[in-house]
Amino acid sequence: MREIKVGVIGAGVVGSSVIKILQENQELISNRIGARLIPTKAVVKDLTKKRDINIALSDDINFILEDESIEIVIELMGGVEQAFEVAKKVLEKNKSLVTANKAMLAYHRYDLQKIKKNHPIGFEASVCGGIPIIKALKDGLAANHILSLRGILNGTSNYILTQMIQNAMSFDDALKQAQILGYAEADPTLDIDGSDAGHKLLILASLAYGIDAKPQDIIIEGIEKINASDIAFANEFGFVIKLLGIAKKIDNEIELRVHPVLIDKDKMIAKVDGVMNGISVVGDRVGETLYYGAGAGGDATASAVISDLIEIARGKNSAMLGFEKSDNSLKLRDKGKIQSRYYIRLSAYDKTGVLAKISSILSKNNISIQAFLQKQAKDGIAKLLFTTHISQESSIHNALSEIDSQDFIESKSFFIRIDE
Amino acid sequence: MREIKVGVIGAGVVGSSVIKILQENQELISNRIGARLIPTKAVVKDLTKKRDINIALSDDINFILEDESIEIVIELMGGVEQAFEVAKKVLEKNKSLVTANKAMLAYHRYDLQKIKKNHPIGFEASVCGGIPIIKALKDGLAANHILSLRGILNGTSNYILTQMIQNAMSFDDALKQAQILGYAEADPTLDIDGSDAGHKLLILASLAYGIDAKPQDIIIEGIEKINASDIAFANEFGFVIKLLGIAKKIDNEIELRVHPVLIDKDKMIAKVDGVMNGISVVGDRVGETLYYGAGAGGDATASAVISDLIEIARGKNSAMLGFEKSDNSLKLRDKGKIQSRYYIRLSAYDKTGVLAKISSILSKNNISIQAFLQKQAKDGIAKLLFTTHISQESSIHNALSEIDSQDFIESKSFFIRIDE
Structure with a gap:
C-alpha cells in the first residue's frame, strides 16, 4: 500500500490530535483511501515542553521543509505573516499544504492560490472544524448561485449569548464561565469582538462568490455591548440574539458583515446553542441547507485537517478557492447601503x-x-x-x-x- | 475551455431541472470547474409528452449509449432491475455514471462498484437531495469512526408527523394535505411505510461502515399506526415522534433500522420539521454534526446530481462507496438484540x-x-x-x-x- 508521509508544523492541541488520530484510526483511514498517511515529523517552538505524542521532533522548520520524503505539510503554527512565509516555502518545495489558519487565510488566501495553479491546498479546518462547510461550498452546492449564507461561526460568543439568554447571566459572568470551561482564551478579544468570525466569513465568501475582501473592508462588530435589556426585549418579541456572519447576494453586489442580530427564534439557525456552530446556506436551486457541529476543539479541528489529507491522497484536483475563473461582475457592497x-x-x-x-x-x-x-x-x-x-x-x-x-x-x- | 457532454436518461421533474440548471447556471459552473458541462441528449419514455426543455430527445436508450461524444450519463429512470441493467451498460461503454436511484442502489450498489474499480459513479442525489451527506461521509468525516447516524430521511413522513404534532391533525387528514401540496404521491406507500427511508439508510450505512445489507435484512417500519394518543403522550413527556433511519456501531456490530421514535424534543434533529430532512452523524473525533435541507423536489435533487457532474469533471478519484478496502470485522447486528x-x-x-x-x-x-x-x-x-x-x-x-x-x-x- 502506498505510504504518504506527513509533516506537522505546530504540535499544540490540534497538531497533537492530528498525529494521534492518524495513528489510532490508521486502519480505517487506509481502508478508505487505499494508502497510508504517516505522520513522520513535527516541528515545535519549545522542544523542552512535555508532549504526549510519538513522533520525531525538531524546532527547526527545515527539518520538515528539506525532507524530500514528506509529501504533505500541515501548518498549525498560527499568526499571519510568519505562517504565510512558511506556507509559501511549503509550496515552493512542491509539497501539498494543509492549514487551519483562518487569520492567515483572511489576508493571504488569494496570494496562496496564485503561487501554483491547482496545487493541492486544504483548509477545511480553518472554518468551523466540525462542519465540512468548505467541501459543501466547493463541491456539494457548486451548481447553485449562493443567495445568502448565515453562520454562527464563533463558539465562544455563542456560548456567552446562550448563557445570557437561557440562564439570565450577565455578559461578564458568562464570559468568566466560558473561560473556566476552556471555551474562551485568557484574552478573549478576537472571539467576542467578531474578528474570528470575520476571518471565517471572508474565507466562506471566497468559496461562495469568489470575492476577495479583507477584514478592514467589511463590518465586524462583536457582542460586548449586549446587555440584559436587549436580551429581554428580544425575548418579548420572539427573537433570540446571535452573532452572525452574513454574506448576501443583492443583484451583482455581495454584502458581507459580522455583527449581533435579533433573529426569529423559530429559525433553524436560531436553535444552534452553546459552543456549537451552525451555518445556513441558501442556494438558488437547493433552497436552504444547514450544517451544524462543533466549531473548535482539538479533535474536531483535527478531523477536518485529516479530511484534507484524505482528499489530497485521493488526488482530487480543484481550484483552492472553488473557482477556476472568477466572476468579475460581483462586487463587494458598500457598508452604508445595508x-x-x-x-x-x-x-x-x-x-x-x-x-x-x-x-x-x-x-x-x-x-x-x-x-x-x-x-x-x-x-x-x-x-x-x-x-x-x-x-x-x-x-x-x-x-x-x-x-x-x-x-x-x-x-x-x-x-x-x-x-x- | 474543455467541453464535457452529458446525456440524461429520464427527463421528468428532476431530469428537466438538471438540464435547465446546466443551461441557466452554465457560466457559474464553468467558472467553478474550468470546463463546460453540456447536456446534449435526453432519453424519455413518451416522446409525445410536452416538455419544457431544450434538448435532443429520443425514446431509444442507444441514442445516448452509442454516442461516443457523451462522457457522463445521468440515470433518472427509476425502478430497480431495469435501471441496474442500464447502469451496467453505461459503465461498459466506459462512460461515467450519475444516478439518483436509491431503490436500485439499495439492492445493487456493491454490484455496481465491482464492475470497474474506481470508475466515476456519483449518487449524491440518491439520499436527501438538498443535503450533501454522501460527500460529507466519504470526505468530510472520513477520519472518523462513525459512532452513530440518525436521519429524518423522508420528507413526506416528516410532514405528516409534523402536522399531527403541531396542528393536531389525524394521520389521514395530514396525508391528504400532503397529497394536495404535492409532498406525497397518489400511492404514498413507499414513503409512509419506511421503505424509501430504508433505501437511503442502506446507502448511508455503506459509506459510514462499508456494510452490505439489503432492505430485507433490517427493521423497516412506517408511521401508519401512529395516532393522536401517541402524539399526546409523547408531548406530555417532552418527546416528539419522528421517523428515523438509525445506524449505530456497537462494538463490532452495526445496528440498522428505520422506524418511528420518541425523541427528546430539545435535540437538534427533533427540530427538523415539515418536509425538510435532517441527518445527525456522530464521529469518534468530530462529535455530533448535523445536516439539514430539502429532501426532495426537482431543483434540490438536480443540484445534487450536478454536484456529482462537477466532481467527475474535476477528476476526483475515489472508491464509489468510500472504502478502497472493506473492514471485514464489522457485521450487521441481529434485529432481536436491539x-x-x-x-x-x-x-x-x-x-x-x-x-x-x-x-x-x-x-x-x-x-x-x-x-x-x-x-x-x-x-x-x-x-x-x-x-x-x-x-x-x-x-x-x-x-x-x-x-x-x-x-x-x-x-x-x-x-x-x-x-x-
Missing part, C-alpha cells in the same frame, strides 16, 4: 419632550418605528427600546449620532440589526 | 385484574415500567400508555405477543422505540 430593520436602545434622562425630539430626528431620517417599549425610569433614567421598519444603515448612523448629541441622552445609543 | 426504552400503547376492556396480568407478563420478560398513563375508559375500553426502562427487543416482542393473546385486549398492542 438595509435592515433595527433594534435600538436609548438611555435618556426622564424629562418632557424627549420622545418628541427623538421621534422628530428619526422621522427626519426616514426611520419609522415598528414596536416601542419604554421602561419605567429608575434613578431618573429611562430606557427606550424600539424596533424600526426597514431602514438604510446610513440613516440609522446619522439619526443616532444626532440623538447621541442631545443633552437628555444619558449614555451612547446601541443598536442591533434584525435579520429576516 | 436494546431500547419503549413506549407501549395497549387497548383493553375495562375489567379488574387487567393491570395485574399485564404487569406480571412484563415482569416475567424482564421489562420494567418507567412511566404510566391510563386514560379514562370510554365505551368500556381503557387505553394504557406507558414507557419501559431499557429492554431487549426480543423480550418486548415476546411480552406483547402474550399480552395480545389475552381476552381482555381490545386491539393489537403498538409500540414505539425511544431514542436516546
